[in-house]
Each structure stands twice: as structure tokens, then as C-alpha cells.
Amino acid sequence: MATLRGLVLAWHAQLPAALASRPVFSFWREIAGLLIHEVVLHTQTNKALFAGPYVPGKIGVKDFAAPAKLSTEVVFTLQSLLKACHGAIQIFSDMSPSMMLGLPSLTIGPAVLHAHFVLIQAHVAVTGLHNSLGQISTTDQVALSANMQKLEDVALVLDTIDPFLASYTTTVLQSSRWLRTWLNDYDAITRRYVASLSIERELEQTRL
Numbered sequence: 147m148a149t150l151r152g153l154v155l156a157w158h159a160q161l162p163a164a165l166a167s168r169p170v171f172s173f174w175r176e177i178a179g180l181l182i183h184e185v186v187l188h189t190q191t192n193k194a195l196f197a198g199p200y201v202p203g204k205i206g207v208k209d210f211a212a213p214a215k216l217s218t219e220v221v222f223t224l225q226s227l228l229k230a231c232h233g234a235i236q237i238f239s240d241m242s243p244s245m246m247l248g249l250p251s252l253t254i255g256p257a258v259l260h261a262h263f264v265l266i267q268a269h270v271a272v273t274g275l276h277n278s279l280g281q282i283s284t285t286d287q288v289a290l291s292a293n294m295q296k297l298e299d300v301a302l303v304l305d306t307i308d309p310f311l312a313s314y315t316t317t318v319l320q321s322s323r324w325l326r327t328w329l330n331d332y333d334a335i336t337r338r339y340v341a342s343l344s345i346e347r348e349l350e351q352t353r354l
Contacts, residue, residue, distance in 0.1 A: 147182060147223070154178045170249060173237045177257050179230035180264060186223040186279075187211045187267050198256060200263040200321055202328040210271040212278045221282050228268060228288060234261040239296040243303050247313045255315035259322075262297055265290050266325065273336055290329065297322040 158166065158175045165171055184196065192209040213220055238246070238258045246254070269290040272280040301319040308316040 147185075150182045151179070151226075154182070169237050169241050169245070170254075173234055173254075173257075176230045176234035176237060177261065180227060180234060180261055183223045183227035183230060184264055186220060186227055187264070187271055196260075196264065196267065198260075200259050200325075202324065204263075205266055205270060205328065205332075207270055207274060207332070210267065210274050210277070212271070212274075212276060214278065216278060216281060220279075224268070224279060224282050227264070228283060231261045231265045231268070232289065232293060234258060235265075235293045235296055239300055243307055246300070246304065246315055247308060249315070251314035255313075255318040258297070259318050262294065262322065262325070265293055266329070269329075270332075275339075294322060294326055294329065298326065 154175060158171065161171060187210065188196070189206075189209060189211050192206045192211075195204045195206045195209070235258060238254075265288060268279075268283070269285060269288050271277060272283050272288055273285060297319060301316075301322050304313070304316040304319060311317045
């Protein structure tokens with residue numbers, strides 16, 4: 147993993163200054179980092195959930211990574227993954243609409259949506275029942291809702307200037323709205339579950 151990180155950094159460092167300053171190259175650097183560190187969320191059976199299509203039915207609410215040993219490598223990998231996801235989404239969101247629509251839509255759109263979807267899987271991994279990664283990162287550090295909002299804002303802009311969905315990027319970003327609905331429902335269920343556990347503990351204490 148360290149070798150791959152080094153190769154990505156070396157690639158970006160070797161770019162001519164005129165290219166290195168362009169957002170698209172920084173975006174792909176972050177996507178490469180994401181793909182390197184995504185393994186921290188993988189289990190033996192959930193890897194297919196990280197591939198498209200990025201729909202609520204493929205969110206692993208019952209099949210997420212929960213390593214028993216939280217080694218320094220696990221901590222570093224999860225933190226690096228979140229940083230890469232945040233970086234990719236921020237760089238994309240900061241692009242001008244003309245740049246977004248001018249880039250190859252069959253690559254840029256799915257790539258930013260993948261970053262979004264990995265953040266969703268990370269959110270589940272730190273909040274799900276019997277999770278362990280929640281000891282490393284909080285939901286605030288995953289920052290799913292804030293990053294989701296950035297893509298929702300971009301989707302609204304692209305809808306305005308590309309109402310007929312001529313670009314695939316405009317089309318794929320529509321899913322950010324469906325995923326927001328999923329997040330609201332998931333968080334509501336999680337809050338109710340946590341509240342019920344708290345009530346059960348209080349009842350147990352009164353019986354003692």
C-alpha cells in the first residue's frame with residue numbers, strides 16, 4: 147500500500163507545473179488515493195457492493211468491515227480514505243460547471259459518485275450495529291451529509307444548464323438525491339435503535 151501511495155505522489159509531482167495546477171489532475175490523484183485505501187472497508191463478501199450502480203440497495207448495512215484489532219495501519223488507512231473522498235468531492239465541487247461538463251462524462255461522473263458512495267459505506271461502518279471503526283472515526287469526521295450536500299448543490303446547477311441531460315455527469319449526479327433520502331431514513335432508524343438501547347439499560351438498572 148505504501149508503494150502505491152508513493153507511485154501516485156511521484157506521478158503528480160512529475161507533472162509539469164501548468165498541468166499540476168489543473169483541478170482535474172488533483173481530482174484523479176485523490177481518486178487514486180481512494181482506490182488504494184478503500185480496502186479498509188472491504189470484507190470477504192461485500193466487495194461487489196462498492197461497484198456501480200450506486201443505489202441504496204447496494205449499501206452494506208449488514209455487511210461492513212468491523213476489524214477486531216484496530217492496528218495503526220487500519221487507523222491510518224481509514225483516515226487516508228476519508229481524506230481522499232473529501233478531497234475528490236471538494237475539488238469536483240469547486241470546478242466550474244463548464245469544466246465539469248467539458249470533461250469525459252463516462253469517467254468523471256462515475257468517479258465522483260464512487261467517492262460519494264464510499265463515504266456512505268464508511269458512514270455505515272462507523273455507525274452500524276457492532277461496529278468497531280466507530281472507535282477511530284466519528285460521523286462528523288466522515289462528514290457524509292456535508293459532502294452529500296456539495297454534490298446536491300452541483301446537481302442543481304447542472305440541471306439548470308443541462309436540462310436535457312446531454313452529459314452523463316448530469317445524469318449520474320441525480321442519484322445524490324435518492325441517496326439523501328436513504329441517509330435520512332438510515333439515521334432515523336439508527337437514532338431510534340440507540341434510544342431503545344438506552345431505555346433498556348435504564349430498565350435493567352432499576353431492576354438491580
